Amino acid sequence: MPFLEKGIHRFSRVVQTGYAHWESSSRNGLLQQVDARVKVSLLAFLLVVVSLKQAIAPQAGVALFVMFLFALSRLEIFAIYKRILALGLLFGVLVPFPSLFNLFSGGEILFPVFRLARPYQWWIYHVPEVIGVTREGVHGIALLFLRVANSVALSFLLLYTTPFTDVVKALRVFRVPDTFVVIFTLSYKYLFLFTRTVEDMHLAKKSRLLGPLPDREARRWVAERLVFLYRKSQARCVGIFKAMLSRGFASDVRLRAFRPLEARDWGVAATILGAGAVFLAW
Numbered sequence: 001m002p003f004l005e006k007g008i009h010r011f012s013r014v015v016q017t018g019y020a021h022w023e024s025s026s027r028n029g030l031l032q033q034v035d036a037r038v039k040v041s042l043l044a045f046l047l048v049v050v051s052l053k054q055a056i057a058p059q060a061g062v063a064l065f066v067m068f069l070f071a072l073s074r075l076e077i078f079a080i081y082k083r084i085l086a087l088g089l090l091f092g093v094l095v096p097f098p099s100l101f102n103l104f105s106g107g108e109i110l111f112p113v114f115r116l117a118r119p120y121q122w123w124i125y126h127v128p129e130v131i132g133v134t135r136e137g138v139h140g141i142a143l144l145f146l147r148v149a150n151s152v153a154l155s156f157l158l159l160y161t162t163p164f165t166d167v168v169k170a171l172r173v174f175r176v177p178d179t180f181v182v183i184f185t186l187s188y189k190y191l192f193l194f195t196r197t198v199e200d201m202h203l204a205k206k207s208r209l210l211g212p213l214p215d216r217e218a219r220r221w222v223a224e225r226l227v228f229l230y231r232k233s234q235a236r237c238v239g240i241f242k243a244m245l246s247r248g249f250a251s252d253v254r255l256r257a258f259r260p261l262e263a264r265d266w267g268v269a270a271t272i273l274g275a276g277a278v279f280l281a282w
Contacts, residue, residue, distance in 0.1 A: 073161050
């Protein structure tokens with residue numbers, strides 16, 4: 001069942017990624033020692049800076065600053081930035097790639113790609129005689145790539161230096177309703193349980209096979225397992241809710257209190273806030 005093997009491997013990567021985040025968030029790095037409220041608030045501020053700046057130089061400065069934070073947090077920069085660059089190239093270069101040319105917007109042509117016999121006009125679309133890469137298109141692609149890469153890098157920096165439970169708690173700073181806090185926490189915990197259940201079912205089926213499974217039979221088995229997982233998830237949700245009610249759960253959520261902010265927290269907050277202000281004024 002080749003397609004099932006691929007699916008199981010993807011599920012396994014979900015678990016591995018979750019445990020990798022937990023392991024990296026427990027290291028003795030700079031941001032690992034900072035209060036989650038400070039990290040969530042200031043990294044959200046940097047995301048606002050990234051979304052507002054329209055120049056390449058400030059975006060490049062943010063990228064170098066975030067990479068410096070990765071290094072101070074003792075994270076695996078090369079492994080993480082492979083994923084960041086892959087996402088940046090996908091959504092920042094490949095998706096808007098046609099905007100490089102003067103087919104959709106005018107601009108100064110840096111170098112022509114090919115030349116037509118004459119320009120063409122079809123309804124509201126104009127095809128120029130010379131089609132090439134424009135200066136404005138290169139600037140837009142570079143800016144979009146840096147924006148996507150910086151946004152993903154900031155998100156990864158928070159996830160790799162902060163346990164998910166602390167991230168959810170820190171969302172209370174932004175007055176996130178208690179209902180969403182409970183949903184986020186239970187969904188995150190059930191994701192690992194769901195992945196383990198899928199893997200166990202796959203291994204149980206595979207251990208009973210003496211040869212390759214026909215495609216039709218494999219598709220039927222997958223459909224049946226999907227229905228089984230849906231019913232199992234629904235039953236587990238009902239059971240968890242009843243267990244919560246039996247233990248006195250009400251509409252309010254009581255979380256463990258945050259520790260007081262220390263000098264390290266204030267120092268990191270002042271540094272990131274100052275850097276963000278510099279990038280914003282650049």
